[in-house]
Amino acid sequence: MKRKYIILLIILALPLLDVFYACCNCDTVTEEKFYTNSGFSLKNIDNSGSEPLETASENINKKAYGIRLQVNRQSLAFLKKQINQPLFSSSAYAMSCECDPEVTYDHTDKVESIKIITLNDFIADKPANSDITDYFKMRKLYTDVSELVKSLNYDFAYKLEETEYFDILLMVPPSEVNVQHQFKLIITFENKPTVELLTTVNLI
Numbered sequence: 001m002k003r004k005y006i007i008l009l010i011i012l013a014l015p016l017l018d019v020f021y022a023c024c025n026c027d028t029v030t031e032e033k034f035y036t037n038s039g040f041s042l043k044n045i046d047n048s049g050s051e052p053l054e055t056a057s058e059n060i061n062k063k064a065y066g067i068r069l070q071v072n073r074q075s076l077a078f079l080k081k082q083i084n085q086p087l088f089s090s091s092a093y094a095m096s097c098e099c100d101p102e103v104t105y106d107h108t109d110k111v112e113s114i115k116i117i118t119l120n121d122f123i124a125d126k127p128a129n130s131d132i133t134d135y136f137k138m139r140k141l142y143t144d145v146s147e148l149v150k151s152l153n154y155d156f157a158y159k160l161e162e163t164e165y166f167d168i169l170l171m172v173p174p175s176e177v178n179v180q181h182q183f184k185l186i187i188t189f190e191n192k193p194t195v196e197l198l199t200t201v202n203l204i
Helices: 002-024 146-154
Strands: 026-046 065-084 103-107 111-117 136-138 163-170 177-189 195-203
Touching: 026 195, 065 177, 065 195, 111 146, 136 146, 146 163
Parallel strands: 026 103
Antiparallel strands: 026 065, 065 163, 111 177, 136 163, 177 195
């Protein structure tokens, strides 16, 4: 009797196996490409409204100041092709799978660290040329600036984001206001020269 049930289950499962194989028979040809972070720039932002806005104003409220880092990326030459097997999903759909992307973009210039230096006296224990990276947070999730390193080392699938913006908000205002402040953002790489960017603002 048990043998009959097993045979019946196999017969009923055959159509599902055909569908599953048809869906998962990817034979995806993946192009593996590389990209480089080809350019960086800084803009001052005013975070006093519902959304932070770039501003050309020389004066920004010390409690609403932020820095916007613009990153430009450039795709490099094609590297290789490889045929990948389907990736089986371990989520809710036990009979589902997904194929590898047709193209991937891997970073070539690995970022090691990001620091923000004040070029002016900031507070009592942070004189000019002090590291004040910890006084800034990434917008939305309010994570440390160090989290930005992951975004600059990100490997893209399907499409390369050629331009991306990252907003960094000042969480600790300076003691001195109504004076000019300068900040230097330093991006250190593992395999290419350091990038240094400057921005100037009057915090009021």
